[in-house]
Amino acid sequence: MSRTTVGVKMAKEYSPVDEVAWQRKWNEAQIFECGIREDRPKFYCLEMYPYPSGKMHMGHVRNYSIGDAVARYKRMMGFDVLYPIGFDSFGMPAENAAMDEGGHPYDITERNMASITQQIKRMGFSYDWKRQLKSHDPRYYKWNQYYFTKFYEQGLAYQEYAPVNWCEQCETVLANEQVKAGRCWRCNGPVVQKEMEQWFLNINKYAQELLDGLDTIAFPENVKSLQRDWLGRSEGAEITFEVEGKDLNIEVFTTRPDTLFGVTFVTLAPEHPMAEQLVKGTEYESAWQDLYDEVSVMAEFDRIRDMKKKKGVPSGCFALHPLTGERIPIWIGNFVIASYGTGAVMAVPGHDERDFDFAKAFDIPIRRVLVMDEGGDADAPLDSAETDHGWMVNSPLEGFDGLYGEEAMKAVTNALEIEGSGKETINWKIRPWLISRQRYWGTPIPMIHCEDCGVVAVPEQDLPVELPTDVAFGQGNPLETSEAFLNVDCPDCGKAARRETDTMDTFVDSSWYFMRFTDALNDEKCFDADVANHFMNVDFYCGGIEHAQMHLIYARFYTKALRDLGLHSIDEPFNELLCQGMVNSPAPWCDSCQLTLSVAHAGSPCPHCGSELSERSAKMSKSLGNTVSPGLMIEQYGADTVRLFILFAANPTAGMDWSDLGIASNHRVMIQMASMPDKLLGWGQSPSPMDTWMLARLKQRCAEFQQAMDVFDLRRAVEISHYDLIKDINWYTRRGGDNAELGVQILKSWTHLVSVSTPHLAEEWWQQIGMDGLVSGSEFEHLPEMTNEEQSALDNDTVLRSVLDSARRIKDVAERHLDGPAQSATIVVSPQWKRTMAVEALDFIEQGGSVKNFVGHLSQMDIAQGERKGEIIGYWGKKMLPQVFKWDDASRALLRSSLDEVTALTNGSDFIAQELGLQSIQVVLGESADDQTGRAGGSMPLAPAIVYA
């Protein structure tokens, strides 16, 4: 396609570059295939690999545009960049689609992958496609199974009969992490508790390391905080209460052993095994049964809401206080959660709100054992639970009263340890990862159930256990419908046995794919340890915040677990994590209902209240209908424009608003950019002093660009490459620059900067300036350090520009004074004594002197002697002092340099006159014989007075 041909459809904009052709060339040249060069550092750039739904959406485009810019930048800086892509292709949507529309999940998945791959490729991302992987490939999931059998050997994987979260709609169990507010994270359906035999991975073994590791990696604070919450470490004590008259012990966990003497009852969760035991056959049994029935059928979410109302039944039994032997009633209460801690609590109503409420409801004594002020009243009644740390009071044993906080807890714990009825312990909120799923489209758990041998792992040589194809969907677990799959001989004894039919949570797949990428074509091993160690860890990981607690915890866990299998030696998988913001788009908004509505309502009154609708930005969603199709945008504007818009519209981590106006404006920039080589190559052969300035500016821009990219400030980088440099070039030509040789030099560097965000256009440029090969495959040639001469060219220009700016600002007002257009102007440079004063003050302050003391110093200086002394000292306080702090480093250097303002401005005076539309400009030194204006008083170093006439 020619750059100047308007497309056939006039309504559509045209793309000035044949992007697909360049993509083909990249592919043919294989420049994105990553190898290991001895003398090069590596850089591993990764995006969260996508689930292959049918289409690429804007979230994908944003995610990959960010990652691709980083990958291209690092490549051009000489790194071996590993930048792979694959598909997280196991999962329920494909299986559900198979059930809805017929067909097989395999076909549906492959079909979707083909279509999304094509769309991704059309964007021109620089992936190493050779390394592409897909979770549903047996060559990949074989290793899920291999790891599982190893974990099983080590006891890290185990089977347990336990209450689990069951999603009725999805007909499968869920991990705790997959239950959001009591509902399924996938279908939002209700989740109930069910007792089942299930497979778990004991992530708790790594809880402490997962917590500590957070301090060593560059994750955003909110993600770290999320993970810390999820891990939920709490320090406390486990305490044993004997049950009176029975051979039973109740274990409780508490974070507040210092309140042990305030215990007035002990509470068991209704599901606690001992609860039933204690009430069995007593008058309390039916009350317990009622509570149990009520609570256990309730979805967890409703139950937690219900806990606000304290419900409980007595057990009729008593526990014995571990230190005093006091008889303490045992209750069964709805507010105790069976699965946290030990499922039993020691209740201290005086110093715990829940216990307080419960005690009030059931008329149980409330005892004060802490005071909140040292020496406070130990007998003061408690109107509410006082839960802060305090000083122990009313202790029935010697040696405790008066102890505070940590010390108090320590003392009580010690006493318990001596008695053998308690110990310090750490409790975690995180629970073992339940990985069993009763669904088809996942990795089969490689286990065999034999009547004689029990559970037996499938031997390594028999892996992978492949998914059968002869299954029926829609009636429970499809794997149970395949006889060929189910029936197997026991690997140990050879007798007929039965395969495990659970498959693995798909988060298993995504927990190590980044390691597979390092050595994706290896048929012998999951990956070679040396290769993985070379490329890991991931230097830049980009994806959505929604994976902050599931994927990013599981992946960290797997990395550590695989390390401990000896497969590699990396502790943390991801170094730097960037969570890109949402892509939003306008949708109708009703201000009085505070409601976002579907775009179907645009232009009509609010369907609820009838008032007029305004617009508001909302997350793109099918239900609101405010999605923007990447495919259409690429068709209309080209991939480069879409990328430019996405990178420029907002910082990577911020939410961004889609704007039709915005993308159109970015497209204009692209069209303008496309003409730059012609423009620069078409310059004449006239070197000028401005060439030095332009070259200096180019060096400055390249340095700024690198600084921005190095901290992943993509927005700023794009601004430099696509906006600032154009402005610089305009300024250069405006000041008379016209040197094609310099034009080529600019383009050689600039093309690299441009290639980071708009690579197709960059290739076009590269070709136009006659360079060999592809810019995408070539390294950036660093420019030489800025010379002193170049620096001063920049400085002189800065002075000139600031004079021009202030001259413009006052021109209007001045002309009102003159009663007509100004004809000429005199630029009055500040007299030498002001600059001397400024430099002296800067030195004084930089050497640690206080501003306040400078007056004293000034009065000793030569410039302040004589009859003008008062005036000069006054000038300091009123004018110079505030200004001294306003000069930046460059200006300070300028003040101290040999810069002659009169000469610099005289050289530029024709230009200034022209810009201001004046006939002449005169530059004079203030208070000198040349200065006829008498207006030197308003001048400052670097800021002359301007007098119009």
Place this chain on the structure above:
RNA sequence: GCAGGGGUGGCUGAGGUGGUCAAAGGCGCCGGGCUUAAGAUCCGGUCCCGUAUGGGUUCGUGGGUUCGUAUCCCACCCCCUGCACCA
């Protein structure tokens, strides 16, 4: 309730180790130039006042520290995100 992150000019958004901040850039808007014209590019302007480079009022609200604060301290209000009777 707890934790993390925020509140900046018409919108967006940078800065935030106190002075380079009336506050970048983008969008929008206004004016000029160019053009047969439109579009694009280019130039200038865009808090208020002002017979000359200055003054006034601004960075959620109210106080405070300082020669000086969008930037530091205290209190409060509001928004987002996550967790939540976790013992």
